[in-house]
Amino acid sequence: MDMSTATHTVFSKRATQLTSSAIREILKITERPEVTSFAGGLPSPEGFPVPELRAAFDKVLDNQWASALQYGRTEGYTPLREWVAAQMSREGMTVDTDEVLIVSGSQQALDMLGKLFIDPGSRVLVEAPSYLGALQSFSLFEPQFQAVPTDERGLVPEALTDDLTRDARFIYVLPNFQNPTGLTLDRPRRQALVERCADLGLPIIEDDPYGELRYAGDPQPSLLKLGRAVGASVIRLGTFSKVLAPGLRLGYVVAPREVISKLVQIKQATDLHTAMVTQMAVYEAVRNGFLETHLPKVRALYQRQCGYMLEALKAYFPTDARWTHPEGGMFIWVTLREGIDTTQLLQAAIARNVAFVPGAPFYAGVKAPTNTLRLSFVTVPEARIRAGVQVLGELIGPAR
Amino acid sequence: MDMSTATHTVFSKRATQLTSSAIREILKITERPEVTSFAGGLPSPEGFPVPELRAAFDKVLDNQWASALQYGRTEGYTPLREWVAAQMSREGMTVDTDEVLIVSGSQQALDMLGKLFIDPGSRVLVEAPSYLGALQSFSLFEPQFQAVPTDERGLVPEALTDDLTRDARFIYVLPNFQNPTGLTLDRPRRQALVERCADLGLPIIEDDPYGELRYAGDPQPSLLKLGRAVGASVIRLGTFSKVLAPGLRLGYVVAPREVISKLVQIKQATDLHTAMVTQMAVYEAVRNGFLETHLPKVRALYQRQCGYMLEALKAYFPTDARWTHPEGGMFIWVTLREGIDTTQLLQAAIARNVAFVPGAPFYAGVKAPTNTLRLSFVTVPEARIRAGVQVLGELIGPAR
Numbered sequence: 001m002d003m004s005t006a007t008h009t010v011f012s013k014r015a016t017q018l019t020s021s022a023i024r025e026i027l028k029i030t031e032r033p034e035v036t037s038f039a040g041g042l043p044s045p046e047g048f049p050v051p052e053l054r055a056a057f058d059k060v061l062d063n064q065w066a067s068a069l070q071y072g073r074t075e076g077y078t079p080l081r082e083w084v085a086a087q088m089s090r091e092g093m094t095v096d097t098d099e100v101l102i103v104s105g106s107q108q109a110l111d112m113l114g115k116l117f118i119d120p121g122s123r124v125l126v127e128a129p130s131y132l133g134a135l136q137s138f139s140l141f142e143p144q145f146q147a148v149p150t151d152e153r154g155l156v157p158e159a160l161t162d163d164l165t166r167d168a169r170f171i172y173v174l175p176n177f178q179n180p181t182g183l184t185l186d187r188p189r190r191q192a193l194v195e196r197c198a199d200l201g202l203p204i205i206e207d208d209p210y211g212e213l214r215y216a217g218d219p220q221p222s223l224l225k226l227g228r229a230v231g232a233s234v235i236r237l238g239t240f241s242k243v244l245a246p247g248l249r250l251g252y253v254v255a256p257r258e259v260i261s262k263l264v265q266i267k268q269a270t271d272l273h274t275a276m277v278t279q280m281a282v283y284e285a286v287r288n289g290f291l292e293t294h295l296p297k298v299r300a301l302y303q304r305q306c307g308y309m310l311e312a313l314k315a316y317f318p319t320d321a322r323w324t325h326p327e328g329g330m331f332i333w334v335t336l337r338e339g340i341d342t343t344q345l346l347q348a349a350i351a352r353n354v355a356f357v358p359g360a361p362f363y364a365g366v367k368a369p370t371n372t373l374r375l376s377f378v379t380v381p382e383a384r385i386r387a388g389v390q391v392l393g394e395l396i397g398p399a400r
Numbered sequence: 401m402d403m404s405t406a407t408h409t410v411f412s413k414r415a416t417q418l419t420s421s422a423i424r425e426i427l428k429i430t431e432r433p434e435v436t437s438f439a440g441g442l443p444s445p446e447g448f449p450v451p452e453l454r455a456a457f458d459k460v461l462d463n464q465w466a467s468a469l470q471y472g473r474t475e476g477y478t479p480l481r482e483w484v485a486a487q488m489s490r491e492g493m494t495v496d497t498d499e500v501l502i503v504s505g506s507q508q509a510l511d512m513l514g515k516l517f518i519d520p521g522s523r524v525l526v527e528a529p530s531y532l533g534a535l536q537s538f539s540l541f542e543p544q545f546q547a548v549p550t551d552e553r554g555l556v557p558e559a560l561t562d563d564l565t566r567d568a569r570f571i572y573v574l575p576n577f578q579n580p581t582g583l584t585l586d587r588p589r590r591q592a593l594v595e596r597c598a599d600l601g602l603p604i605i606e607d608d609p610y611g612e613l614r615y616a617g618d619p620q621p622s623l624l625k626l627g628r629a630v631g632a633s634v635i636r637l638g639t640f641s642k643v644l645a646p647g648l649r650l651g652y653v654v655a656p657r658e659v660i661s662k663l664v665q666i667k668q669a670t671d672l673h674t675a676m677v678t679q680m681a682v683y684e685a686v687r688n689g690f691l692e693t694h695l696p697k698v699r700a701l702y703q704r705q706c707g708y709m710l711e712a713l714k715a716y717f718p719t720d721a722r723w724t725h726p727e728g729g730m731f732i733w734v735t736l737r738e739g740i741d742t743t744q745l746l747q748a749a750i751a752r753n754v755a756f757v758p759g760a761p762f763y764a765g766v767k768a769p770t771n772t773l774r775l776s777f778v779t780v781p782e783a784r785i786r787a788g789v790q791v792l793g794e795l796i797g798p799a800r
Contacts, residue, residue, distance in 0.1 A: 018666070270508065271505055278677065
């Protein structure tokens, strides 16, 4: 006979503050096949290199199974770390293998950076809006979020006043095709940002999951490269989720040695190390320049999809709505006229089998506007993009 | 030109307290092939089912690649959760799928339980000695460790006085072939432990990585089963690291729904989810009862290896040394006569190319004895076990 479990269980303060997101609950129903969902952050499975990954797993389990199945080094599989270092060095800087740590997706890097930097009450600077998963991850360490103002060009470096940045532990930035806005920080702002952070001694966390998915405009230098040149401490996060496949859960951190060395100790306590078999298979898949032939196909796919969505927005959204025109990545950010509440709009849209993510949850440390929303365009077929955007346009109604 | 990075970086209190373990530094040299290492906690690669895992990865990447390579549910791959629930239910209790969470090795469960339960200064009860990786994992959340006394039969339930347990958040217990001692908690003590914890409303974390590797004595009921019957809240951790292979980084948590539900939110912030491809491959490997034919071979292997070490200890260690006789698992715990410092012994042993782990780091919340050590026997060939133990016996010297 099972009895009910004890009622005296005391959770930590951080766990008590965790609440089930109302939006997450709503979005659960978007998994129904009849729903056209612009809500997800899923890469397109059309971009998954299945035969190459299958061959890579086979090769590793045929020839290197004893290492692939055994415990491994916390730092990660050395040849994969070397490959990441070489990739970073393409920008014309020298990145050493011991400045690279392999992690279980870059989400894990955010958790470990929270552990590394945040005490309860520590000030943490984030873009307004910023990646929701980062806000959730940092939240577990009970920081005080401070929103950094942004405009239609993204983060505003001049806003990093002494007052705003005082005692801040780091600034978290997504410079390319930002999640959620799709905006890219231009070269002058990047330069101003790293110079300001170097002056302040403020570490920059540069999260770049989409950088390789640029399909328009010119590539911009990384904050890592620009920051190194002026003495800023930059911690750069990358991932294989968008260039290969997210189900592998594989990412990396590039950072100064003293940061990597602390992160290695933290990662050992967190999960010992990332799965060896996936690290070795991914290394097999990418070692001979495979991404150079693979990525152009993924970029072309995403560009097409983005185009479908932009056309539909132009056709069906009211003239008083504004939206971003991303040069890469997966997201378009829409700002509707004042007075529209996109959380209510979502309820109405769900009733008509269309879903998106309202913008408010992407803000921390500032009052969130209620009239923004994020649209993901990569996994929905063209006709459904058109029909779904039309539904949203009808629900929003004509310009006033 | 790269300049040195900023010097103002402020780490969190927890990160500042992280220190590089002197013993870990010493043990790095045990990776040299000429060193006979009894230090590791590595399972024997002879136990890895390579063809079965290769076939499982192929099957998944042939037939289910779209799910295997995509983002997945934070809770884990549902068929694998169902399999775990069914395994647990073999003991004669009902475990539901939504009481199961898949994690990236049970080390990750420790991290998430630290997040769930520990505020700075929270009291946490651990066996003396206990698993070093758990102590490191919990330490990141700055608890106050309280050691629970143990004797030659393991944890002493009667020691759980009101005073010792006051305001404790949980008790962490390894009931089977404990790491580091190899001891197994007997039935009466298990019963006394769960009853006491039910009275106290004290959650029990039951960590059972080695339970399937029993090669002597009778299986004991899990704390989960016994605890449920008396209303204790038991969180049970299991892993595929020792029954399949650790390089897959796959484990699971079985717990009351309200705990799983909080852990799911924590896991989402921590790493979104565990790699789908490994979850699905492991499910393919185990779904048809493979472990029932596989595990007897692993148990027989570990039993042989344990026997070699016990024989060598009897032959070469002084009569004033005591050691445990494990009924399963990977470790023997040795207590030498008072006055011997096993950290110094390790230095001398390393000079003769033999390694082990001194016992002191396995203690928290209590002054550690200096005369204990842990020996792992599973990966070293018989002749090297004999020769290595002989070297240690010479260094310890005859009984006094």
